[in-house]
Structures are given as C-alpha cells and as structure tokens.
Amino acid sequence: MTTIAFIGLGIMGSPMAQHLARAGHDVVGFDATPEKAKPLIDAGGRAADSGPDAVRGAEVVALMLPDSPDVTDVLTGEDGVLAHAAPGTLVIDFSTIRPDVAAGLAAEAAAAGLRMIDAPVSGGQAGAENAALSIMVGGVDADVAAARPLLEVVGKTVVHVGPSGAGQTVKAANQLIVAGNIALLSEALVFLEAHGADLPAAVEVLGGGLAGSAVLNQKASKILGDDFAPGFRIDLHHKDMGIVTSAAREAGVATPVGSLVAQLVAATRAAGDGGLDHSALYRTIARLSGRGSDTQTHGRP
Template identity: 70%
Template structure:
C-alpha cells in the first residue's frame, strides 16, 4: 500500500483516484470544490482540507488540473506541493500543460529533492472510468519505473517518451490529431445529412474502411444525437491547441491544419460552446453551413 495524494478530482481525476483507492492504496484527495471529493470518500479514500493536508504523508502526489497556471499554483504556490511534501516525493502530473512549464517545474522539484513526471493522458472520461487511458510520460527513466505500477492501474497504454516535457509534447500532437479528426467527422456528417443519406448506415460502413478511427467510433453517436455532454470540453481542447500552435512556432515548424482547427475551436468557444464536448465542433460546421439546429 502506498500513500497517494490526488489533487484535482474533476471529470478525469475523480475516476483515476477511485481506481487507485480500489487497488488498495491509501488515497487522500483535494479539490477546490469540496463536494467533488465525495466519490473518492465513498470508494475508501479521504478528503483533505488543503493541498498541504493532502500531501503531508504522501509518497506519491498525483495532479490533474486544467492548465499551466493551475499546475504551477498547485506545485509552486504558497502552501503547495513544493512547500508541503516530503523530500523524495514522486510527483505525477497528469494535466495537459505547456512543455516549457513542465520543464521549469521539474527543475524546481529537483532542487527540493522531489521527482516530477509529466504524464498527460488521452482517452477522455470513458478512458478514465474504464482505466483504459493512454499515458505519455516524460521524465527520468528510473522515476518512470517507480511510477509504472500506478500508471498500470489507471491506464492501458503507458509509454515513456523521453525526458521532462516530452509527455506534454506528445500530448500536444495527440490533441492536434484528435481535433482534426473530429472536425473532419463533423464536416462529413453535415455533408451526408445535406444529401439525405442514412447517416447512421453511412458512418457504419465508413468505420469499416480507411476512414475508420477511434474518433469516429467514440464520437459519431454524439453527433448523430446532438448530445454533447462533456467527456472532454471544447474550452480545454482550445487551450491545448494554443499549446500546439505556440510550440510549433517556437520549433520553427508549420502546422497549417493545426492553425485552422485551432481557429474553429476558438470560434466554438466564442459562440458559447466551451462547456460542451469537443464533438460539438459539429455545431460550428452547421453554423457555417446555415444549418444551425436548436
């Protein structure tokens, strides 16, 4: 049994923390909205009143919060992990943030005798609930080896992709691919419907050919039903595509499709769709096509 602190118990963090608790670990959770700790408590974990309380006895600290400033605040803010955790603590940041921020935080962690892995995930709410996440990990190889048993509890595909910041770089590439696929699927759905095709049947046959993808499998029903309860919110994907375009520019590489889907995601956010699942990019295609539905 390992003492684990889990900070950030939202759509993704809550089921991940619950899996760790059900695997027999002592999990203490903290969330800025206290009522979100309830599922973890019901699974055998404990709710903490502060980050300092959560990490005081922790051997491993897991973080799953929305953006770079949030991770910086959790780790380096007053009363945060760096101030409150023990030397030697292994910190696993499951958040999706800027690679350069991760690298800076890893250096700060090392200066305090702590170890930081960047371990962003892919798979959305379903992947978190089913412990089937894909986890791309940056950091030292020995730290990855120490964390592997915990990754295996919450994920299905777990790969060490390089030094600190590498996990975040791979996650940025993941988000580019996913956004482009969702946009292409959305455009195909609107195109098919415009011609009165049996769209359900069409997507079934398309899914069996080269056009098939996990995005098609997992997001087609959202689009067919116009049901956009968030598994991964547009506002978060908007943030991630900002990371993609900024990092691409810094590296001196072009990402023309990335720039386009970033603008389409920004448009969805500006039109009030930020809280919807990213499959709601369909609504943007409908708006552009003059086919907006209620």
C-alpha cells in the same frame, strides 16, 4: 500500499483517484470544490481539507488540473506541493500543460529534493472511468519506473516517450490529431446529410474502412444524438490547441491544418459552446453551412 495525495477531482481526476483507492492504495484527495471528494470516499479513499493537508505524509502526489498556471500554483505557491512534500516524494502530473512549463517545474521539483514526471493522458472521461487511458510519460527513467505500477492502474497504454516535457509534447500532438479528426468527421456528416444519406448507415460503413478511427467510433454517435454533454470540454481543447500552435511556432514548424482547426475550436468557444464536449465542434461546422441552430444541429425540420 502507497499513500497518494490526489489533487484535482474533476471529470478525469475523480475516476482515476477512485481506481487507485480500489487497487488498495491510501488515496487522500483534495479539490477546490469539496463535494467532488465524495466518490473517492465512497471508493475507500479519504478527503483532505487543503492541498498541504493532502500532501503531508504522501509518498506520491498526483495532479489533474486544468492548465499550466494551475499546476504552477499548486506546485510552487506558498501552500504548494514543493513547500510541504517530504524529500524524495514522487510527483505525477496527469494534467495537460505546456511542454516548457512541465520541464521547468520538473527542474524546480528536483532542486527542492522531489522527483517529478509529466504523464498527460488521452481517452477522455470514458477512458478514465474504464481505466483504459493512454498515458504518455516524460521524465527520468528511474522515476518513470517507480510510477509505472500506479500508471498501469489507471491506464491501458503507458509509454515513456522521453525526458521531462516530452509527455506534454506528445499530448499536444495527440490533441492536434483529435481536433482535426473531429473537424473532418463533422464536415463529412454535414456533407452526407446535405445529400440525404442515411447517417447511421454511413457511419457504420465508414467505420469499417480506412476512414475508421477512435474519434469516429466515439464521437459520431454523440453528434447524431445531439449529445454534447462534456467528456472533454471545448474550453480545454481550446487551451490545448493554443499549446500546439505556440509550441509549433517556437520550434519553427508549420501546422497549417492545425492552425485552421484551432480557429474553428476558438469559434466554437466564442459561440458559447465552451462547456460542451469537443464533439460540439460539429455545431460550428454545421453553422458554416447554414444547417445548425442552438436547438437543432442537424438541419432537420
């Protein structure tokens, strides 16, 4: 049994913390919204009143937070992890943040006597709930090896992709691919509907060919059902596309399609859909063809 402080009990962090608790670990959770700790308590975990309270006595500190500033503050702030964790504590950052920030924070953690790996995840809410996440890990070999038994509790695919920050670089690439796939799926559905195709039948046959993808399998039904309840919010994908475009510019890499998709995601957010699932990118695509509205996204009478 490992004592784990888990900071950030949102859509992703909550089920991940629950899996760790059910696996027999002593999980102490903290979230800025205290009531979010209830599912963890029901799963056998405990709730802390503050970040420092969660961290004291923990062998591992896991983070699942929205953005680079949040992770930086939780780690390096006056009441942060680096100030309160015991020497040798292993920090696992499941958040999706900038690669350069991840590498810098790992260096700060090492200077404070802690070990840190970046372990962003892919798979969305369903993947977190089913312990089927894909986890791309950056860090020192020994630290990744120490974390692997815990990573394998919450993830189905766990791959060490390089040094600190590498996990975040691979996650940025993942988000680029996912957003591009959602955009093209949306265009295809608008195109098919404009020609009077049977959309469920079309999705079925497309899924059986080269056009098939995890995005088509998971998102087409949500779009066709006008179900945009968040599994992964547009707001967060907008942040991630900012990471992609910024990191690409720093590396001198051209991402023409990615830059266009980033603008489409930004437009979706600007239209007030930031709190919806990233499949709501369809709503922007439909509007561009004059087929969308706030109440009906498929242009049906």
